[in-house]
Amino acid sequence: VWSACSASCGGGVQTRSVACLDSGLNRVADDRCEADEIPVMERPCNTFECESYSWEASAWTDCSVTCGEGVRRRDVICLSSRGRTVGPEECGCNSKPVAEEKCVISDCSGYVWTVGDWSGCTKECGTGLREREVLCVSSQSGATVDSSLCDAAVQPPTVGACNTNPCTGYYWTTGAWGECSQGCSTGTMK
Structure with missing residues (x-):
């Protein structure tokens, strides 16, 4: 599960823990898993500009x-x-x-x-x-x-x-990440 974003705007970071598991879903030493297949543990979030x-x-x-x-x-x-x-x-x-x-x-x-x-x-x-x-x-x-x-x-x-100020259009904003669709292996978050 991803952590909360470290900043509400202006660019923050989300982190998650990653573990190496055997076929019985038991945690094992990290060197037992392929190093080049390790999932991303950090990603940018809330990268939109802070409003002033x-x-x-x-x-x-x-x-x-x-x-x-x-x-x-x-x-x-x-x-x-x-x-x-x-x-x-x-x-x-x-x-x-x-x-x-x-x-x-x-x-x-x-x-x-x-x-x-x-x-x-x-x-x-x-x-x-x-x-x-x-x-x-x-x-x-x-x-x-x-x-x-x-x-x-x-x-x-x-x-x-x-009222000479310009009319503005719409802009995107982001919500929190949901739960992962899988407990192990590859899933998606929405």
Whole structure:
């Protein structure tokens, strides 16, 4: 019977004991058996790469206002080395990048653009789209006004990319070896 693998990933070794037996299934000295027919006593196992995890942050959104103090945001996700999105507990919290911060743009006067919250993303991976409302408002009254009163050159986008991490396919993983099909002689393990 093969031993448990010495490593769960990154390449380990399995070993097994080998004995020389006579026709009555009694153990005898190893020199009684053919040396060049000795079964393999060691084999590699769990040779796949160990998975690691890291935080990935998208680009910052535009500031939520075109003048004064606002907020900008970005998506922060935990990715495996295989490109899978995983739970935040895999990455830990000490080095997590901030997802929201204040932004300050010049003093307000006249009419300014304001933005609403982003909608949900249309895809979980592979770059989806999200939308938000962008309105022109009076900086003095806060009332929504016709968009032609605001500077079109600085109008924030109403549609943006999201979940830009690549979608990954499937990959193999291995389980434990089963029992040998034969007590002696040649058998198979599955």
